[in-house]
Amino acid sequence: MSDVADRVKKIVVEHLGVEEDKVTENASFIDDLGADSLDTVELVMAFEEEFGCEIPDDAAEKILTVKDAIDFIEKANS
């Protein structure tokens, strides 16, 4: 697993208060991890902070799963 994936999962566990093993790459923040729309806004802010990147609103709307987040960040940082 990549370093980015580890860090993303750690943030998800901390912010959503879910068990680590539930945070699989295909897990949906809202459907599988109990997030609401405000939680997802905060998650995106936490990713921005952690990875020093900016995630515009239209891109943030498409980040629905753990994998979406990892892919976006890896692309943004490459």
Add this chain to the structure above:
Amino acid sequence: MRRVVVTGIGAVTPLASGAQNTWQKLLAGQSGIKNIDTFDVSDIPAKIAGLVPRGQGDGLFNAEDHVSVKDMKKMDDFIVYGIAAADQALADSGWKPETDEDQENTGVLIGSGIGGLPKISEATELVNNGKTRRVSPFFIPSCLINLVSGQVSIKHGLKGPNHAVVTACSTGAHAIGDASRMIMLGDADVMVAGGAEAAVCRLGMAGFAAARALSTGYNDTPTEASRPWDEGRDGFVMGEGAGCVVLEEYEHAKARGARIYAEVGGYGMSGDAYHITAPAADGNGGFRSMRNALRNAGVNPEDVDYVNAHGTSTPLGDEIELGAVKRLFGDHSSKLSMSSTKSATGHLLGAAGAIEAVFSILAIYEGVVAPTLNLQNPSEACKGMDLVPLEAKQRKVNVALSNSFGFGGTNASLVFKGV
């Protein structure tokens, strides 16, 4: 009109978490006031406050007992305290509505004087430093005053009236009075009512200090700073916490065999129409508030055994309230007992009226009145009155009156009766 009784109590105060834990410390003459060590007060003249004792163990406040770590960031401390006091009061009452009908007949009315000042202050700093995008999506709901009622309703599934009062230091009393009327008028059978406050932060301390409202002469001896009616008093001491009661329609409480602490006998209100922070010099606002409450309760002044005074320890306010009490009660003022529990807790602003209602209810239920700490040199005006100096006093209390007066000249008085 339907009768309303108190069937549950909860309190998070500078003395302890828990109504009984707080009460025992209050009766033992302990103080919850200490030096502020949670933030920098070097440039603020008042350096002490009544702070909720945190930790794990009996009487200590552990936020995680009431709110998950995940949800904690969605609320400022006043909401956490309010949820905790409501949890305690509901557990104490044994009322756990599960059917649609019961849930729809149970409402919440918990107010706050100030709301989420610490979170407002943090978010302002982000915005002023160009970090607008770092403002949390939870910022607004974390500091809105009615979110105590909102959060409590969500946690416990209470679908009746959901309301909040904001009347500065009269908030807690107004909340309980208004909620009791909702039950009287049939809007609900049960109401969780009270007040919550957590404004002991740099912004709150600086603001009240600027208004010259706070004690500054006892920074080295914090437990002596709140001294209502004492010659040495020099301002109030900020406090934080929450108080809650479960109010219930009398027949509803009786039918389920609930413990009844006391009856909400009456409720009175008034406005000073005088000054934004100072009480009217002749005390007519407090006088009318008390008179209206007695009238509403259908009791005569001589029926009142105990007054839990607003008594904040300010040079001006304490004697004005005393004068109003003397005017209303006449000869009987030498027979009743009156104390200010702010001497031990500090002034919990929007939560004050709620915790003091709890203390008035317990005075009736247990037959003992809490002391006024630090009352060593009563001012001349106190002569002939029992202000319960220094030590608690056993005394049968059938009728208790609790006063709350707030900035803006807003006054509320509650009458509780033994059942």
